[in-house]
Amino acid sequence: MISGTVAQLVADLRAKRLSSVELTRALLARIDQAQARFNAFVTVDAEGALAQARAADAALAQGSAPPLAGVPIAHKDVIMTAGLRTTCGSRMLANFTAPYDAHVVTGLRNAGTVLVGKTNMDEFAMGSSSETSWFGPVRNPWNTDYVPGGSSGGSAVSVAARLVPAATGTDTGGSIRQPASLSGICGLKPTYGVCSRYGLIAFASSLDTPGMFARTAEDCGLLLNAMAGHDARDSTSLDRPREDYTRDLARPLAGLRIGLPKEYFGDGVDADVASAIETALAQFRKLGATTVPLALPNVKLSVPVYYVIAPAEASSNLSRFDGVRYGHRAAKYTDLLDMYRKTRAEGFGAEVKRRILVGTYVLSHGYYDAYYLKAQQVRRLIADDFARAYQACDVIMGPTAPSPAFKIGDKADDPVQMYLNDIFTVAGNLTGAPGISIPCGFDRRRLPIGLLIQSNHFAEAKLLNVAHQYQQATDWHTRAPAEVSA
Amino acid sequence: MALTLADVHRIAHLARIEIDAAAATDVHRKLEAIFAMINELQAVDTTGIVPMAHAQDVHLPLREDAVNETDQHALFQILAPAVQDGLYLVPKVIE
Numbered sequence: 001m002i003s004g005t006v007a008q009l010v011a012d013l014r015a016k017r018l019s020s021v022e023l024t025r026a027l028l029a030r031i032d033q034a035q036a037r038f039n040a041f042v043t044v045d046a047e048g049a050l051a052q053a054r055a056a057d058a059a060l061a062q063g064s065a066p067p068l069a070g071v072p073i074a075h076k077d078v079i080m081t082a083g084l085r086t087t088c089g090s091r092m093l094a095n096f097t098a099p100y101d102a103h104v105v106t107g108l109r110n111a112g113t114v115l116v117g118k119t120n121m122d123e124f125a126m127g128s129s130s131e132t133s134w135f136g137p138v139r140n141p142w143n144t145d146y147v148p149g150g151s152s153g154g155s156a157v158s159v160a161a162r163l164v165p166a167a168t169g170t171d172t173g174g175s176i177r178q179p180a181s182l183s184g185i186c187g188l189k190p191t192y193g194v195c196s197r198y199g200l201i202a203f204a205s206s207l208d209t210p211g212m213f214a215r216t217a218e219d220c221g222l223l224l225n226a227m228a229g230h231d232a233r234d235s236t237s238l239d240r241p242r243e244d245y246t247r248d249l250a251r252p253l254a255g256l257r258i259g260l261p262k263e264y265f266g267d268g269v270d271a272d273v274a275s276a277i278e279t280a281l282a283q284f285r286k287l288g289a290t291t292v293p294l295a296l297p298n299v300k301l302s303v304p305v306y307y308v309i310a311p312a313e314a315s316s317n318l319s320r321f322d323g324v325r326y327g328h329r330a331a332k333y334t335d336l337l338d339m340y341r342k343t344r345a346e347g348f349g350a351e352v353k354r355r356i357l358v359g360t361y362v363l364s365h366g367y368y369d370a371y372y373l374k375a376q377q378v379r380r381l382i383a384d385d386f387a388r389a390y391q392a393c394d395v396i397m398g399p400t401a402p403s404p405a406f407k408i409g410d411k412a413d414d415p416v417q418m419y420l421n422d423i424f425t426v427a428g429n430l431t432g433a434p435g436i437s438i439p440c441g442f443d444r445r446r447l448p449i450g451l452l453i454q455s456n457h458f459a460e461a462k463l464l465n466v467a468h469q470y471q472q473a474t475d476w477h478t479r480a481p482a483e484v485s486a
Numbered sequence: 487m488a489l490t491l492a493d494v495h496r497i498a499h500l501a502r503i504e505i506d507a508a509a510a511t512d513v514h515r516k517l518e519a520i521f522a523m524i525n526e527l528q529a530v531d532t533t534g535i536v537p538m539a540h541a542q543d544v545h546l547p548l549r550e551d552a553v554n555e556t557d558q559h560a561l562f563q564i565l566a567p568a569v570q571d572g573l574y575l576v577p578k579v580i581e
Contacts, residue, residue, distance in 0.1 A: 099561050192541040206540050235546055304524045315501060322502070324574050329567035336577045341504035353503055354513065358520060360501040361493065374527050376537035381530070383538060416519050432541025457542070 001026060003480065006071055006165045006219035013060055013070040020053035020060070020070030024114055027072050031116065031163045037483075038139045038148075040157040042077045043085045044117035052114040059112065068226060069112030074167040076155045077118040078125050079210070080199040081105055084115075088201045089123040089133035089151075092327045092347035102199020103234065104168060104210045104227040111226035119154030119167060123349045124318065125175055125203045127151045128421040129411065132351045137408055140183060141481040142447055146405040149179030149421075152213070156183040159213045162484050166214040166223055172203050173306050174401075174425030176211045177437040181400035181450025184439045184479065186467065187213045188220040189425075191457045192432035193238035195224075196231035204313035205236075207306075207429040215477055217438065217467035221246035224460060240458075248465040254288030256466065257393040261296045264398030264424055273399045276441030276449040280470070281397065287469055292393045296385040301378050302426040303419055308362050308375035309430075314352075315359025321347060354415065383431045390456045395466055398424055400437040400450035424452055433457050438467045439476040448479075489514070489521050 001023060004012065012018040028046050035041060049072065056070035080086050080098035082105075087093045101109065109115070123132045130138035130153025138153035140146040141161040148157045152169030156179035159167050169176040171189035180187025188211050195210040202208060212223040225246065230239040258281070265274065281291060323329035323343030330342035348356070362371035389396060401421055411418045428435040434457070437450040451470075455463050471477050494514045498505040505513065559572065568575035 096565065099558070099565065232547075232549060236540070236542075238542075239547075298530075301527060301530065304526050307520060307524055308527070319502075323567060324576055325562070326565035327567075333577065336579050337502070338504075339577055340502040344502055345504035348503070353501075354516060354520075356501050356503065357494070357497050357513065357517065360497040361489065361517075362524075364497065364500065370528070371524065373537055374530075374532060376539055377532035377535040378527055378530055380535050380538040381532070414519075415516055416523050419520075419523070430538075430541070 002030065002162045004165060005216050006068065006214060006222050007216070009071050009165055010068060014065070020056040020114060021050060023070065024049050024053040024072050024116065027116060027164060034161055034163055037144055038141055038157050038161055039120055039136050040138055040154040040161065040163060041074070041117045042087050042089070042120050042135050042154070045084055045115065048084070049114050049116045056112055056114060066110060066112035068108070068222065070114060071112070071166070072114045072116045072164050073108060074117050074119050074155060074158050074164045075105060075115065076121055076152050076167070076169045078121060078170055078201045079105060079168055080201065081115065081118065084118065086118065086201070087134070089121045089135060090347065090349070090352070091134040092321050094134060094328070096327055100199060103196035103231045105199060107226045107229065108168070108223070116164060119152070119158055121154055122151035124201070124352050125151040125170055125172055126314070126351050126355055128174065128178055128418050130154065130179065131408060131412055132349050134349065139408070140405050141484065142184060142405070143445070145407055146447060147182065147408050149182030149401070149405065151175040153179050155213050156180055156185060156187065159185045159215060161481060166212060166219055168210060168212050170200055171209045171211050171429065172207045173310060173429050174422035176213065177425045177435055177450070177452060178401050178421060180213055180437040182405040182448065184448030185213055185215055186217055186220055186436060186438050186477065187211065188224065188436045188460070188463070189428060189434055190224060190228065190460055191434045193236050194460070195227045196234040196237040198231050198233040202317040204310040205317060206313060207310060209429065216471055217436065217464045218246060218249055220436065221249065221464045243461065245461050245464055248461045249468040251465050252288060253284065253466065253469045256284070256289035256395070258284060258289050258291045259294040259389050259393030259396040260291050261294045261299065261389070261396060261398060263296050263299050268402050269399055270403040270443070272443035273403060273449050277399050277451060280440040280451045283470060283473060287473060294389050294392065294396070296389060298378065298381040298385050299427050302382055302430060303423055305375045305378045305382065305430060306422070306426045307358065307419060308371050309379065311355040311359035312363050312372050313359070315356045315363065318352070318356055351415070379430045382427055386427065386431050386433065394455065394462065396454040398452055400424060400452040404443045404447035404449055428454055434460050434463055436463050436467050438470065439479065441476060489517055
């Protein structure tokens with residue numbers, strides 16, 4: 001029951017082999033036990049979860065249950081949940097109760113899921129390690145001295161440690177795919193615009209993308225079915241026909257063309273990571289795929305482009321936190337300006353302030369063309385590289401992150417080293433195309449390694465097909481941290 | 487385009503973030519490293535390249551010009567640090 005996938009749990013709940021109350025109680029007990037070790041949750045809503053579980057059991061008994069009825073999930077704490085505290089991992093919002101649900105929360109509620117709580121994260125989703133939360137760092141269940149990746153580290157850990165079968169996340173530069181890789185699970189970032197951003201606490205609006213973590217590609221598809229869809233409240237939400245993202249799971253991979261960009265296989269990739277990726281590629285060849293060498297000459301510029309565009313958008317989005325309408329307000333100040341300055345100095349952590357300052361600088365008078373406009377031009381060059389690449393291949397593969405998890409504290413004082421963790425994922429945010437990270441091995445310390453599969457826009461069903469076929473032939477996705485099986 | 491310590495104080499003021507001298511020095515050191523990375527972009531020839539503001543070339547959709555929001559004023563003001571008579575309270579700005 002604890003290690004059941006979403007698909008298995010749905011089947012068990014429908015066949016009455018299991019009740020949602022029973023399942024939810026068991027997971028709440030695990031969450032309670034695991035909290036001191038992993039710090040994966042900021043808020044647990046046991047009472048609310050059990051009420052939703054009872055309602056799901058009633059609907060299941062009547063035979064009127066929606067597709068994911070009774071399946072417990074967690075939401076990243078950047079995603080607003082009506083009536084439930086939503087902190088964004090920040091002192092600024094430590095006591096903020098969301099007044100409404102995000103679009104993706106409504107979608108998953110309507111699908112019958114049971115919300116057990118809100119997961120810990122890097123403050124305002126800015127980070128690659130989940131160390132910067134006001135509520136303390138999240139720890140990797142494979143080895144608690146190590147980070148789980150970030151920013152959606154709490155969601156990744158809650159799925160890896162079998163506290164929930166699936167959880168939502170958001171991905172602005174790699175914040176779903178990189179923690180999925182470092183925590184040994186699947187994480188899908190859909191195409192920008194497929195899932196509404198309504199109700200996400202905005203970081204960088206042209207890049208923020210809601211998505212999910214689960215243990216199988218199939219489960220990612222089941223969640224995406226509930227999360228996707230047009231929403232008029234987000235002007236960038238795309239109005240496209242509904243699709244079943246699981247429709248192609250069973251399709252054989254014969255003839256699949258896998259692009260291998262040389263930039264993803266060069267210096268700077270850990271040897272154990274490189275070897276796990278090679279083994280995964282050999283498996284795909286066995287499944288009938290062919291590999292095509294590629295060049296993405298501008299992809300190395302993704303990180304510098306990202307660290308202009310994302311902070312620029314963040315500095316603007318985060319200007320709303322001023323201590324007037326919601327959130328933290330400093331206790332002592334002399335006048336209005338002083339209130340803003342002290343409120344923001346106290347309410348934001350160091351990394352958030354750093355990014356606001358970078359963003360303010362690149363947008364300030366005299367620097368806009370040199371930084372912001374330049375970054376947008378290079379963003380176009382990167383997108384053009386990918387568009388050319390997809391003329392020769394169906395998917396692009398490589399490592400999700402250049403190395404497995406690092407120790408807590410190791411990169412905390414070196415922002416540039418931290419930023420380089422996202423070197424393979426950031427381009428997907430700049431272009432808006434989807435990507436999934438799936439487990440494909442372990443390093444010599446038994447820390448997980450993830451394979452990044454990317455595709456052109458709107459090819460989620462293809463990505464899930466490719467990942468699912470790999471998971472039918474291998475068992476990396478079934479491995480659990482030692483203490484989970486204990 | 488070297489970023490100076492004076493720039494740090496200037497942008498902290500623009501961003502409405504209080505920063506003391508010791509913190510400014512540390513922030514300056516880290517921002518210098520970040521801008522050293524960002525400045526790699528300056529070497530790229532982008533003559534004639536159309537800036538890409540968005541992941542997709544979306545055009546802003548228009549909706550009917552009709553009232554579709556209900557008054558949620560009371561619900562939202564529960565979240566505010568200080569309110570009175572339905573108004574948000576801030577320090578006096580006019581003597």
